[in-house]
Amino acid sequence: VCFVLKKGTKTNQPFLEIVLQTSLLSSSGNHGRVATVLVSQMRNNATSPNIKVDFNQSTGVAVLSMQSPPVNSLSLDLLTELCINLEKLEMDRACRGLIITSNQPKVFSAGLDILEMYGKSPERCGEFWRAVQEMWLKMYGSNMVTIAAINGSSPAGGCLLSLTCDYRIMVDNPRYSIGLNETLLGIVAPFWFKETMANTVGHRNTEMALELGLLYSPSEALKIGLVDQLVPQDQLLTTATETMKKWLAIPDHARQITKSMMRKPTLDKLTSNREADIQNFVSFITKDSIQKSLRMYLEMLKKRKA
Amino acid sequence: VCFVLKKGTKTNQPFLEIVLQTSLLSSSGNHGRVATVLVSQMRNNATSPNIKVDFNQSTGVAVLSMQSPPVNSLSLDLLTELCINLEKLEMDRACRGLIITSNQPKVFSAGLDILEMYGKSPERCGEFWRAVQEMWLKMYGSNMVTIAAINGSSPAGGCLLSLTCDYRIMVDNPRYSIGLNETLLGIVAPFWFKETMANTVGHRNTEMALELGLLYSPSEALKIGLVDQLVPQDQLLTTATETMKKWLAIPDHARQITKSMMRKPTLDKLTSNREADIQNFVSFITKDSIQKSLRMYLEMLKKRKA
Amino acid sequence: VCFVLKKGTKTNQPFLEIVLQTSLLSSSGNHGRVATVLVSQMRNNATSPNIKVDFNQSTGVAVLSMQSPPVNSLSLDLLTELCINLEKLEMDRACRGLIITSNQPKVFSAGLDILEMYGKSPERCGEFWRAVQEMWLKMYGSNMVTIAAINGSSPAGGCLLSLTCDYRIMVDNPRYSIGLNETLLGIVAPFWFKETMANTVGHRNTEMALELGLLYSPSEALKIGLVDQLVPQDQLLTTATETMKKWLAIPDHARQITKSMMRKPTLDKLTSNREADIQNFVSFITKDSIQKSLRMYLEMLKKRKA
Numbered sequence: 001v002c003f004v005l006k007k008g009t010k011t012n013q014p015f016l017e018i019v020l021q022t023s024l025l026s027s028s029g030n031h032g033r034v035a036t037v038l039v040s041q042m043r044n045n046a047t048s049p050n051i052k053v054d055f056n057q058s059t060g061v062a063v064l065s066m067q068s069p070p071v072n073s074l075s076l077d078l079l080t081e082l083c084i085n086l087e088k089l090e091m092d093r094a095c096r097g098l099i100i101t102s103n104q105p106k107v108f109s110a111g112l113d114i115l116e117m118y119g120k121s122p123e124r125c126g127e128f129w130r131a132v133q134e135m136w137l138k139m140y141g142s143n144m145v146t147i148a149a150i151n152g153s154s155p156a157g158g159c160l161l162s163l164t165c166d167y168r169i170m171v172d173n174p175r176y177s178i179g180l181n182e183t184l185l186g187i188v189a190p191f192w193f194k195e196t197m198a199n200t201v202g203h204r205n206t207e208m209a210l211e212l213g214l215l216y217s218p219s220e221a222l223k224i225g226l227v228d229q230l231v232p233q234d235q236l237l238t239t240a241t242e243t244m245k246k247w248l249a250i251p252d253h254a255r256q257i258t259k260s261m262m263r264k265p266t267l268d269k270l271t272s273n274r275e276a277d278i279q280n281f282v283s284f285i286t287k288d289s290i291q292k293s294l295r296m297y298l299e300m301l302k303k304r305k306a
Numbered sequence: 307v308c309f310v311l312k313k314g315t316k317t318n319q320p321f322l323e324i325v326l327q328t329s330l331l332s333s334s335g336n337h338g339r340v341a342t343v344l345v346s347q348m349r350n351n352a353t354s355p356n357i358k359v360d361f362n363q364s365t366g367v368a369v370l371s372m373q374s375p376p377v378n379s380l381s382l383d384l385l386t387e388l389c390i391n392l393e394k395l396e397m398d399r400a401c402r403g404l405i406i407t408s409n410q411p412k413v414f415s416a417g418l419d420i421l422e423m424y425g426k427s428p429e430r431c432g433e434f435w436r437a438v439q440e441m442w443l444k445m446y447g448s449n450m451v452t453i454a455a456i457n458g459s460s461p462a463g464g465c466l467l468s469l470t471c472d473y474r475i476m477v478d479n480p481r482y483s484i485g486l487n488e489t490l491l492g493i494v495a496p497f498w499f500k501e502t503m504a505n506t507v508g509h510r511n512t513e514m515a516l517e518l519g520l521l522y523s524p525s526e527a528l529k530i531g532l533v534d535q536l537v538p539q540d541q542l543l544t545t546a547t548e549t550m551k552k553w554l555a556i557p558d559h560a561r562q563i564t565k566s567m568m569r570k571p572t573l574d575k576l577t578s579n580r581e582a583d584i585q586n587f588v589s590f591i592t593k594d595s596i597q598k599s600l601r602m603y604l605e606m607l608k609k610r611k612a
Numbered sequence: 613v614c615f616v617l618k619k620g621t622k623t624n625q626p627f628l629e630i631v632l633q634t635s636l637l638s639s640s641g642n643h644g645r646v647a648t649v650l651v652s653q654m655r656n657n658a659t660s661p662n663i664k665v666d667f668n669q670s671t672g673v674a675v676l677s678m679q680s681p682p683v684n685s686l687s688l689d690l691l692t693e694l695c696i697n698l699e700k701l702e703m704d705r706a707c708r709g710l711i712i713t714s715n716q717p718k719v720f721s722a723g724l725d726i727l728e729m730y731g732k733s734p735e736r737c738g739e740f741w742r743a744v745q746e747m748w749l750k751m752y753g754s755n756m757v758t759i760a761a762i763n764g765s766s767p768a769g770g771c772l773l774s775l776t777c778d779y780r781i782m783v784d785n786p787r788y789s790i791g792l793n794e795t796l797l798g799i800v801a802p803f804w805f806k807e808t809m810a811n812t813v814g815h816r817n818t819e820m821a822l823e824l825g826l827l828y829s830p831s832e833a834l835k836i837g838l839v840d841q842l843v844p845q846d847q848l849l850t851t852a853t854e855t856m857k858k859w860l861a862i863p864d865h866a867r868q869i870t871k872s873m874m875r876k877p878t879l880d881k882l883t884s885n886r887e888a889d890i891q892n893f894v895s896f897i898t899k900d901s902i903q904k905s906l907r908m909y910l911e912m913l914k915k916r917k918a
Contacts, residue, residue, distance in 0.1 A: 183561055183564055185560075186559070188567070194568070204508075204531055207565075208473075210567075211553075211556065293557065
């Protein structure tokens with residue numbers, strides 16, 4: 001399931017633009033134990049079903065491409081694969097830089113998979129949320145240089161994934177948008193989403209963006225600092241690769257200590273409150289009123305498709 | 307009493323421009339017990355002497371207009387009426403949005419009434435300060451969508467009142483100004499004024515603004531983010547109303563939880579230090595040197611009028 | 613020893629541009645007890661060997677010029693003289709404003725003297741670091757109005773010194789640069805450098821700048837708020853003097869309380885962790901790997917000179 005909500009450049013009024021909806025039909029049954037089995041099989045593969053990793057030994061740079069049709073929704077499966085791949089790359093001393101991008105057209109990632117939050121048991125919801133936390137902790141605290149090559153829309157969890165990186169390059173296509181738009185669905189970005197955004201664009205931009213669920217066009221995102229650079233589609237990966245060279249010119253140990261100094265206070269807030277944060281999420285998302293909101297949203301998506 | 311200090315656009319040098327001075331002649335004797343009586347009478351009126359409230363049941367939006375001649379100085383009376391009205395609107399579930407504006411020409415609010423701080427007993431000063439705190443706590447922590455429609459100058463406490471809102475629209479008249487200019491009078495904005503401003507325009511802008519007592523023209527205020535939008539005078543209320551619609555399109559519960567997440571840390575700092583903050587204020591404002599500063603300021607106002 | 617690293621305006625790729633290198637030949641032996649003796653002698657002089665102070669009784673403004681050839685490297689000696697002069701001015705009630713500038717051509721200050729960190733005993737390194745802390749505490753917490761008149765490049769510790777001031781005016785010469793570029797040398801700016809910068813240019817700019825060791829051209833520095841104003845070389849001191857008048861128009865006590873409110877939380881973090889911060893620095897800088905980095909850097913400087 002995905003949602004792309006776009007802030008009109010003229011009216012400033014948010015409106016729904018369902019870009020991709022086929023995920024509603026995609027099976028989402030291979031979870032839980034099955035996923036665990038898959039995961040153990042994947043440990044020995046550089047490439048797992050939904051993630052492709054190209055590691056260039058000579059440059060020390062890995063390109064991780066999400067390829068989970070149709071819109072790289074962050075399901076428990078995709079998050080698990082992502083975390084496993086991140087851990088492998090993090091432990092590989094030869095890998096110093098990571099470029100994250102998408103193999104799906106028009107979308108970087110549609111964000112957290114709503115089907116993981118709708119009609120699921122509290123245990124399952126908690127398992128899912130722990131995986132979201134794990135992804136954030138691994139990315140925001142990575143010792144590697146991380147660059148998001150954002151080649152499509154990147155709402156909600158997709159925006160969060162981008163924000164965890166050291167640098168964000170986005171394709172300059174006004175049809176793409178990026179932002180933490182959770183409130184539009186009646187749900188709420190947790191405090192560590194908020195802190196990650198505030199560390200990037202400041203308190204006031206974050207307050208406005210989160211309360212209104214704003215999605216920014218690439219040029220708007222550049223203006224407030226939500227992304228660092230815009231490029232034409234065909235220059236995205238070369239620009240990311242060139243940018244990576246500049247970051248890798250800095251001695252790793254000095255850069256890593258500095259990065260940790262900047263991010264550790266934020267990371268610590270979640271690390272020391274992880275279980276409480278899971279409980280918060282589970283008790284919120286399993287509320288009747290919230291489940292109703294999600295059902296209405298899913299039904300609206302179905303109608304639009306029909 | 308009011309003061310409007312304006313930052314010159316060319317020299318950048320602050321200079322006094324006494325716009326309105328008649329408040330010096332206005333009686334300020336109907337305080338204390340009298341006010342309490344007034345207040346009980348007002349409880350059953352949508353409109354109290356100095357405040358007019360228009361609540362539109364169909365839109366769920368209330369327009370609160372300050373109409374305390376000549377310049378909406380925030381006296382204990384006006385603050386008390388403001389708090390009572392805010393509490394009523396807050397408790398009315400039908401009221402989802404609040405637009406605050408002024409019925410006085412050329413001024414939104416001249417800020418805290420200096421006559422409440424000059425020559426008053428410590429007890430009275432403390433009572434006044436508690437009302438200032440109460441106004442800030444109610445506004446900054448409001449569950450309603452709050453929009454400031456700033457139709458005139460808005461120094462000191464007037465700026466604070468604007469800053470508590472979710473969104474600020476100011477009339478684009480270069481003769482109007484806005485800012486926390488307390489230092490120009492020899493007094494000091496307390497930490498929660500500072501935090502409210504820093505949450506809006508960042509640490510460095512706040513440092514400069516507070517130390518120099520800067521008052522910004524509308525275009526300068528827009529540039530640093532002190533206001534969000536400028537409009538011609540005759541479009542102020544329609545723009546505020548249109549903006550309100552966008553905010554009310556967001557599910558209340560998600561927006562309210564998000565707003566609380568953004569503002570609770572700042573609110574908590576005052577809530578947990580309220581008595582100490584009152585004591586700080588009282589011991590500062592009743593100092594001989596500070597009283598002397600205020601007297602000189604009041605005498606200067608009188609001379610200008612003569 | 614000095615280093616000036618400049619961010620290319622087009623390629624954005626940092627490259628080394630060794631502007632001044634003669635300091636490698638300058639004697640650095642008059643330290644320790646000798647310095648203490650010098651220091652006592654200096655107490656009665658307005659002008660010490662490496663620092664010139666012109667105090668104008670009628671305006672209440674002192675101009676402090678660093679004149680430690682060739683590039684005002686912040687050695688233990690220079691830092692000690694700086695602190696003594698600052699203390700004297702701070703205690704002189706007639707002195708309300710301080711302008712800091714350089715008497716050396718093309719450079720404000722090249723930053724911390726690398727020779728103080730290379731091949732020195734832990735005790736000596738600790739003594740040096742304590743002096744760096746002392747300079748920062750005195751400057752960032754000064755009751756005087758402090759203005760940096762930046763008449764040349766200002767990397768690393770030179771940038772820090774600028775950042776401690778209330779206002780920064782830089783000569784608009786694209787050959788000059790400013791920034792906290794420590795990572796380029798394999799060393800790390802400590803948390804209080806970081807906080808000082810973040811208080812000025814925000815979290816995200818600081819994260820990028822510190823991780824990449826960015827040096828900004830004057831116009832780039834102005835854009836992110838690292839400096840407040842650019843002027844032609846020949847207008848630097850007159851502009852600083854005019855700006856000082858505006859700051860001194862504010863009542864001292866109100867400005868000082870406000871400044872303290874803005875900066876005390878940051879100052880307290882170091883004051884309450886001073887010894888631990890020294891230990892951190894000493895154990896880091898005396899590591900074999902770090903000493904090796906510094907040796908390579910010094911050798912590169914020598915080669916460039918040859």
